[in-house]
Amino acid sequence: MTADAGTQLTNPVAEGEAEIAFEGALRPRTLREFVGQEKVRGQLQLLLTAATMQQRTPDHILLAGPPGLGKTTLAMIIAQEGDRPLRMSSGPAIQHAGDLAAVLSSLVPGEVLFIDEIHRMARSAEEMLYLAMEDFRIDIMVGKGAGATSVPLDLAPFTLVGATTRSGLLPNPLRDRFGFTAHLEFYAEHELEQVLGRAAALLDLPIDKAALAEIAGRCRGTPRIANRLLRRVRDYALVHGRDADLEAVHAALDLYDVDGIGLDRLDREVMRTVLTRFGGGPVGLNTLAVSVGEESETVESVVEPFLVRIGFLTRTPRGRVATPEAWRHFGLSHPQAGLTLDVL
Numbered sequence: 404m405t406a407d408a409g410t411q412l413t414n415p416v417a418e419g420e421a422e423i424a425f426e427g428a429l430r431p432r433t434l435r436e437f438v439g440q441e442k443v444r445g446q447l448q449l450l451l452t453a454a455t456m457q458q459r460t461p462d463h464i465l466l467a468g469p470p471g472l473g474k475t476t477l478a479m480i481i482a483q484e485g486d487r488p489l490r491m492s493s494g495p496a497i498q499h500a501g502d503l504a505a506v507l508s509s510l511v512p513g514e515v516l517f518i519d520e521i522h523r524m525a526r527s528a529e530e531m532l533y534l535a536m537e538d539f540r541i542d543i544m545v546g547k548g549a550g551a552t553s554v555p556l557d558l559a560p561f562t563l564v565g566a567t568t569r570s571g572l573l574p575n576p577l578r579d580r581f582g583f584t585a586h587l588e589f590y591a592e593h594e595l596e597q598v599l600g601r602a603a604a605l606l607d608l609p610i611d612k613a614a615l616a617e618i619a620g621r622c623r624g625t626p627r628i629a630n631r632l633l634r635r636v637r638d639y640a641l642v643h644g645r646d647a648d649l650e651a652v653h654a655a656l657d658l659y660d661v662d663g664i665g666l667d668r669l670d671r672e673v674m675r676t677v678l679t680r681f682g683g684g685p686v687g688l689n690t691l692a693v694s695v696g697e698e699s700e701t702v703e704s705v706v707e708p709f710l711v712r713i714g715f716l717t718r719t720p721r722g723r724v725a726t727p728e729a730w731r732h733f734g735l736s737h738p739q740a741g742l743t744l745d746v747l
């Protein structure tokens with residue numbers, strides 16, 4: 404990865420074993436503890452309670468949304484709330500129908516099967532999953548070539564919980580077999596303050612409200628980033644033998660180049676390049692990436708989504724274009740100020 408520390412801090416994708424272990428310790432264990440996502444929480448609660456009342460396995464559930472918003476956490480809660488065993492797998496681990504058959508045939512009644520990144524599962528496995536989801540049954544091929552026969556196998560009733568950051572990539576027949584799809588949204592600042600307050604308590608870190616609010620404003624609406632920034636603030640307070648107050652947040656996050664609205668060094672460099680070297684654009688992705696010395700892939704998947712979301716950058720057929728909002732934020736004036744911006 405060519406990205407520096409600043410970029411990793413604000414990249415919503417989980418980084419390595421250490422972070423995964425750290426996150427594990429901070430995961431809410433019940434729906435009640437799960438902050439925000441009011442709507443989804445209510446929907447899940449209803450679905451789980453009804454299933455318990457009817458003594459059946461809950462419908463299959465699809466959790467869709469960007470990285471770091473709580474999909475894995477919710478999958479674990481779904482199992483926990485119903486007091487059901489949980490089996491975890493992921494799309495990339497299921498590269499053949501046989502991989503899936505092995506998992507499905509070993510499920511116990513009522514088990515929750517979590518398939519993370521379900522859009523990356525092999526096609527052949529996907530087809531096996533249709534039947535499994537619908538009828539709790541699969542057909543296993545025995546033998547090879549002309550003598551091959553398919554043997555039906557009954558499965559224990561289970562609940563599939565699929566997670567995807569790219570629900571658009573799911574084939575319709577698969578999407579249609581989920582009884583419920585939860586769309587996770589980015590979190591509001593007051594919700595992130597709650598996420599942070601809870602995490603600080605679990606970490607035994609005394610921190611004041613102003614400090615929490617400041618971190619909440621810089622974490623791009625994403626609990627994973629919030630927890631990560633909190634960890635850097637905790638380090639800073641520890642090393643400098645001081646309280647985790649507003650000043651410590653400023654100092655720690657300045658050190659890591661995360662600015663007041665959550666932009667990091669690379670985000671700012673990309674914006675400055677569009678604004679000053681290309682007069683606000685349009686500029687093509689590849690040209691832009693070369694200008695900031697990054698892979699186009701990094702610019703497109705790591706940098707751009709947030710800049711687009713906060714309305715600093717728009718994608719047009721002719722290339723990336725900075726918005727008036729961006730010109731203002733960077734304290735620059737548009738070279739054609741006074742002329743209409745509509746021509747962009």
Ligand SMILES: Nc1ncnc2c1ncn2[C@@H]1O[C@H](COP(=O)(O)OP(=O)(O)OP(=O)(O)O)[C@@H](O)[C@H]1O
Pocket residue numbers: 415416417425426427429430431436437438439440469470471472473474475476477568598626627630
């Ligand atoms: N609603 C929430 N309340 C409190 N903490 C949360 C919430 N949602 C997420 N978190 C925290 O954020 C971290 C990341 O969440 P999680 O791993 O569930 O994200 P994800 O959606 O599965 O991400 P990915 O797409 O990368 O798999 C977890 O450590 C969890 O503690």
Ligand SMILES: [Mg+2]
Pocket residue numbers: 474475476519566
């Ligand atoms: Mg996850």
